Amino acid sequence: MAKGRVLLRGVTKCFGAVDVIKGVDLEIAPGELTVFVGPSGCGKSTLLRLVSGLELPTGGSIMIGDRDVTLVHPSERGIAMVFQSYALYPHMSVAENMGFGLKIAGLPKPLIKEKVAKAAEILQLTPLLDRKPRALSGGQRQRVAIGRCIVREPEVFLFDEPLSNLDAALRGQMRVEIARLHAKLGATMIYVTHDQVEAMTLATRIVVLNAGRIEQIGAPIELYRHPANLFVAGFIGSPAMNFMDGIVEAVETNSVSVRLNGATLRLPRHDAAVKPGAKVTVGIRPEHFRVGPTPADMDDDQAVEFDAIIDLVERLGGETLAHLRMPSLSDGVLVVKISGDVPLRIGTGLRVGIRLAQCHLFDADGRAVGEPAARAVVAA
Amino acid sequence: MSLISTPRRDVAWIGRFSALLRYGVLIGVGLIMLYPLFWMVAASFKPNHEIFGSVSLWPQDPTMDGVVKGWRTGTEYSFATYLLNSFAFIMPKVVLTVVSSVLVAYGFARFRMPGKQLWFALMVATILLPKSVLLIPQYLMFREFGWLDTYLPLYVPCAFATDGFFVFMVVQFLRGIPPDMEEAAVIDGCNSLQVLWHVVVPVIMPAIISVALFQFMWSLNDFLYPLIYLSSVGKYPVALALKMAIDVTEATAWNQVLAMSTIALLPSLIVFFLAQKYFVEGITSGSVKG
Amino acid sequence: MYDNRVSGYLYIAPFLIGLATFTLFPFLASFLLSFSDYQLQDPVEQARFLGLGNYTQMAGDDTFHGSLGVTFLYVFITVPLKLAFALFIAFVLNFKLRGIGFFRTAYYVPSILGGSVAIAVLWRYVFAGDGLINQVLVWAGGEPLNWLGEPAYALFTVVLLRLWQFGSAMVVFLAGLQNIPTDLYEAATIDGAGKARIFFTITLPLLTPVIFFNFIMQIVQAFQEFNGPYIITGGGPLKSTYLLPLMIYEEAFKYFNVGYAAALSWVLFLIIALFTIIAFASAKYWVFYGNEREDGE
Ligand SMILES: Nc1ncnc2c1ncn2[C@@H]1O[C@H](COP(=O)(O)OP(=O)(O)O)[C@@H](O)[C@H]1O
Ligand SMILES: [Mg+2]
Numbered sequence: 001m002a003k004g005r006v007l008l009r010g011v012t013k014c015f016g017a018v019d020v021i022k023g024v025d026l027e028i029a030p031g032e033l034t035v036f037v038g039p040s041g042c043g044k045s046t047l048l049r050l051v052s053g054l055e056l057p058t059g060g061s062i063m064i065g066d067r068d069v070t071l072v073h074p075s076e077r078g079i080a081m082v083f084q085s086y087a088l089y090p091h092m093s094v095a096e097n098m099g100f101g102l103k104i105a106g107l108p109k110p111l112i113k114e115k116v117a118k119a120a121e122i123l124q125l126t127p128l129l130d131r132k133p134r135a136l137s138g139g140q141r142q143r144v145a146i147g148r149c150i151v152r153e154p155e156v157f158l159f160d161e162p163l164s165n166l167d168a169a170l171r172g173q174m175r176v177e178i179a180r181l182h183a184k185l186g187a188t189m190i191y192v193t194h195d196q197v198e199a200m201t202l203a204t205r206i207v208v209l210n211a212g213r214i215e216q217i218g219a220p221i222e223l224y225r226h227p228a229n230l231f232v233a234g235f236i237g238s239p240a241m242n243f244m245d246g247i248v249e250a251v252e253t254n255s256v257s258v259r260l261n262g263a264t265l266r267l268p269r270h271d272a273a274v275k276p277g278a279k280v281t282v283g284i285r286p287e288h289f290r291v292g293p294t295p296a297d298m299d300d301d302q303a304v305e306f307d308a309i310i311d312l313v314e315r316l317g318g319e320t321l322a323h324l325r326m327p328s329l330s331d332g333v334l335v336v337k338i339s340g341d342v343p344l345r346i347g348t349g350l351r352v353g354i355r356l357a358q359c360h361l362f363d364a365d366g367r368a369v370g371e372p373a374a375r376a377v378v379a380a
Numbered sequence: 381m382s383l384i385s386t387p388r389r390d391v392a393w394i395g396r397f398s399a400l401l402r403y404g405v406l407i408g409v410g411l412i413m414l415y416p417l418f419w420m421v422a423a424s425f426k427p428n429h430e431i432f433g434s435v436s437l438w439p440q441d442p443t444m445d446g447v448v449k450g451w452r453t454g455t456e457y458s459f460a461t462y463l464l465n466s467f468a469f470i471m472p473k474v475v476l477t478v479v480s481s482v483l484v485a486y487g488f489a490r491f492r493m494p495g496k497q498l499w500f501a502l503m504v505a506t507i508l509l510p511k512s513v514l515l516i517p518q519y520l521m522f523r524e525f526g527w528l529d530t531y532l533p534l535y536v537p538c539a540f541a542t543d544g545f546f547v548f549m550v551v552q553f554l555r556g557i558p559p560d561m562e563e564a565a566v567i568d569g570c571n572s573l574q575v576l577w578h579v580v581v582p583v584i585m586p587a588i589i590s591v592a593l594f595q596f597m598w599s600l601n602d603f604l605y606p607l608i609y610l611s612s613v614g615k616y617p618v619a620l621a622l623k624m625a626i627d628v629t630e631a632t633a634w635n636q637v638l639a640m641s642t643i644a645l646l647p648s649l650i651v652f653f654l655a656q657k658y659f660v661e662g663i664t665s666g667s668v669k670g
Numbered sequence: 671m672y673d674n675r676v677s678g679y680l681y682i683a684p685f686l687i688g689l690a691t692f693t694l695f696p697f698l699a700s701f702l703l704s705f706s707d708y709q710l711q712d713p714v715e716q717a718r719f720l721g722l723g724n725y726t727q728m729a730g731d732d733t734f735h736g737s738l739g740v741t742f743l744y745v746f747i748t749v750p751l752k753l754a755f756a757l758f759i760a761f762v763l764n765f766k767l768r769g770i771g772f773f774r775t776a777y778y779v780p781s782i783l784g785g786s787v788a789i790a791v792l793w794r795y796v797f798a799g800d801g802l803i804n805q806v807l808v809w810a811g812g813e814p815l816n817w818l819g820e821p822a823y824a825l826f827t828v829v830l831l832r833l834w835q836f837g838s839a840m841v842v843f844l845a846g847l848q849n850i851p852t853d854l855y856e857a858a859t860i861d862g863a864g865k866a867r868i869f870f871t872i873t874l875p876l877l878t879p880v881i882f883f884n885f886i887m888q889i890v891q892a893f894q895e896f897n898g899p900y901i902i903t904g905g906g907p908l909k910s911t912y913l914l915p916l917m918i919y920e921e922a923f924k925y926f927n928v929g930y931a932a933a934l935s936w937v938l939f940l941i942i943a944l945f946t947i948i949a950f951a952s953a954k955y956w957v958f959y960g961n962e963r964e965d966g967e
Contacts, residue, residue, distance in 0.1 A: 080567065085560045087563065091582040104568055409777070484682050486681055487679070487681025487685075496678070513700055514697060540684045541688055547685065601785035601787070619786065619787040623787055623791075645788050660778070
């Protein structure tokens with residue numbers, strides 16, 4: 001019934017004295033493509049390897065389907081894994097690589113051949129079946145590694161940074177292929193990456209990890225719109241969210257007033273659990289600034305404008321990143337994303353608008369304040 | 381160092397001069413290195429008086445006399461017997477060394493276990509332990525076993541990875557290989573022995589060949605152990621036969637002894653030239669890559 | 671990688687058994703034997719405890735003193751010369767010259783063959799009265815020398831045999847040299863460093879781990895030299911090539927004084943251990959480990 005479901009309960013892992021995974025609870029529904037994302041060294045690979053059985057947890061339990069697999073051998077968990085280095089067996093041909101698991105399982109040769117042929121068909125590897133891995137390009141090796149998984153017909157596919165050894169163009173292409181494969185097979189997939197763009201584009205759900213803990217779980221758009229804390233807010237989205245320090249001036253039922261460097265922002269918030277005088281952080285994404293005249297559909301209550309001085313301009317072609325000084329908001333430099341190629345000169349002034357509804361608010365502990373707690377379910 | 385190419389003429393001239401100097405040194409040293417070997421081979425085909433008589437390499441009066449008599453040896457056995465005797469203990473020695481070194485190195489390189497550091501340190505220490513401090517008790521032990529005048533003392537210890545050098549060599553090689561492939565094999569359903577056989581052994585084949593070749597060469601050169609353990613001439617390996625030859629051959633029959641030496645070196649030379657790169661890889665793996 | 675400690679121990683079990691049986695047990699046994707008067711032909715039970723008898727005997731044994739002196743002389747001449755020569759040739763070879771592979775092979779061949787009895791036999795003839803060396807000397811207008819019969823020269827022939835095998839040390843040096851990233855040289859050249867400066871500030875420091883490795887290996891090997899003197903000179907003339915391993919062998923297997931031989935072997939062990947410990951202890955002052963790597967297991 002729950003084929004393809006993955007359930008982690010209180011999973012911890014220590015290497016010697018080092019706690020790498022500090023208690024993870026997670027349920028992954030059948031057919032989901034879940035992405036573990038987080039900075040390097042946060043324990044993504046370790047968590048994936050705990051699911052695979054290559055590492056055994058120090059505490060907690062792991063279920064795949066309806067079985068408790070906490071202590072089950074990796075090959076009997078119904079999983080298959082693609083490694084960052086591909087980990088193809090160099091002395092075996094593509095066909096032998098793909099069929100190795102079945103051979104170890106003792107399947108008859110014709111059956112192995114049939115299954116390998118079928119997987120090769122899906123991945124367009126048929127003409128390469130007799131080659132050795134060293135005679136393949138990076139993208140081809142990657143496909144063989146995936147093929148090796150498909151042949152096993154696993155309940156759960158595991159990917160550990162599968163694209164990070166490829167160049168940018170190929171990475172984009174393989175990303176699409178993996179998404180397509182997921183749609184086609186409908187299998188549960190867990191995908192590890194440190195690249196938040198990969199996470200955003202591929203995932204049904206994203207699990208943001210930091211220092212061995214889950215920071216937030218949610219659909220990509222949900223994480224983008226309603227980051228639960230400073231860490232997720234800073235990690236998801238590129239360029240990263242701007243943060244400004246402030247102090248709460250007043251709390252009302254529907255709003256929180258925050259005094260920044262010069263200005264006071266009255267942010268719409270329901271039932272915000274902060275008190276006047278508390279230190280808070282306000283966040284605004286670079287793409288949520290507006291340069292130029294405020295559109296007519298913005299009523300005054302929601303939009304505010306500030307003066308800015310241009311500190312630096314990075315032109316990316318289709319869009320421009322302006323580093324601006326806005327003394328009324330912050331001492332630091334804020335990054336503003338402007339679509340198109342607006343003429344901007346360093347040192348000159350600028351009027352910049354923001355929508356208060358798009359501002360994020362975090363308390364002194366970095367937790368999101370108020371409204372995001374009542375999150376709407378966002379369809380992916 | 382001549383890493384940056386210099387198109388200027390004066391510099392190019394200095395470069396050429398230095399290259400010339402280098403070749404001079406290299407050829408001079410090479411000649412000194414190899415001349416004794418050539419002299420030995422040439423002397424095998426010379427009559428004795430010519431060996432003493434001229435510095436020239438090329439035999440003026442070539443003869444197979446030395447080779448034939450040398451092959452017959454002064455004993456009741458021909459040189460073939462001694463060669464076969466050598467192989468009779470070297471082959472098991474090489475096989476046992478390879479098997480035990482790979483198993484132990486795999487254990488050290490790929491398993492977490494308490495006390496591993498200690499055992500590994502002891503293993504490295506045995507490389508530095510002088511063999512003569514073990515020689516006498518080992519002899520007494522094998523005498524108790526009733527193994528004197530058999531080949532057993534020469535190769536049985538190899539089944540227990542007693543040559544730490546080889547274990548160390550394989551461990552170093554394994555450390556250079558990311559364990560991903562082995563993990564993939566675990567997921568493919570292999571137990572650790574299957575991983576070893578299906579994945580690790582093929583991947584570390586160069587190291588395995590190096591171990592086999594070194595053990596082969598060194599065992600051919602083994603002298604002290606056969607000397608104390610073997611007493612019947614019929615069981616002597618080549619090394620002992622040669623030592624015996626210089627003791628029993630008449631003092632003037634140099635061509636016989638040198639012909640025997642030449643033949644004795646042939647297996648090593650052939651193996652070396654067939655598999656040169658494994659020697660270089662083997663000797664450097666323990667020292668540089670570490 | 672694998673957490674399964676039971677199978678880990680199963681894999682290293684052969685080593686552990688071998689260590690106990692063929693190394694640790696004999697090691698301790700020879701220690702005990704060194705305090706006994708045990709004779710080779712007797713049953714082991716007849717060994718009598720002598721206390722420090724063997725060691726006091728050593729103190730008054732001129733043969734031992736001579737052997738010890740010759741051993742140190744041999745080691746102190748052979749090891750530095752061999753290392754210096756190996757390093758020098760490695761440098762000469764470490765250039766993009768044509769035919770490097772050929773020379774490397776030519777220099778390496780003696781090392782591969784060198785331990786063999788055949789080469790020692792060859793050496794005996796090369797240095798014999800009518801041998802190759804004297805023929806060359808006469809041909810060049812010099813006087814033939816009594817290489818093997820003259821105590822002053824005999825050790826020299828053994829030293830030369832081992833020097834002749836500088837190849838394996840050279841190959842290790844060469845690999846070490848080739849491991850030094852070329853951009854370091856290029857950076858130093860751009861910084862204006864001359865060749866000598868580059869050698870002393872870049873090449874040599876980065877090569878110290880390899881020098882250390884070779885030094886340890888050569889010291890340990892040299893103290894154990896047996897084949898050369900045994901076959902070329904038999905320890906003579908006048909015990910001028912009677913190295914300690916030779917004396918240990920003869921005491922045990924020729925004179926059957928196993929107790930005394932065991933004591934000698936322990937002295938040799940302690941000497942080697944001392945040198946090794948000094949080398950390792952001093953390493954932190956002169957061996958440069960640039961890219962030290964965590965053992966990520
Ligand atoms: N086998 C191991 N032994 C000790 N520490 C480990 C081991 N594997 C991973 N770690 C440590 O655990 C932390 C998380 O590693 P990992 O899961 O690989 O991070 P990442 O999120 O980059 O994939 C790192 O600090 C790493 O050093
Ligand atoms: Mg990782």
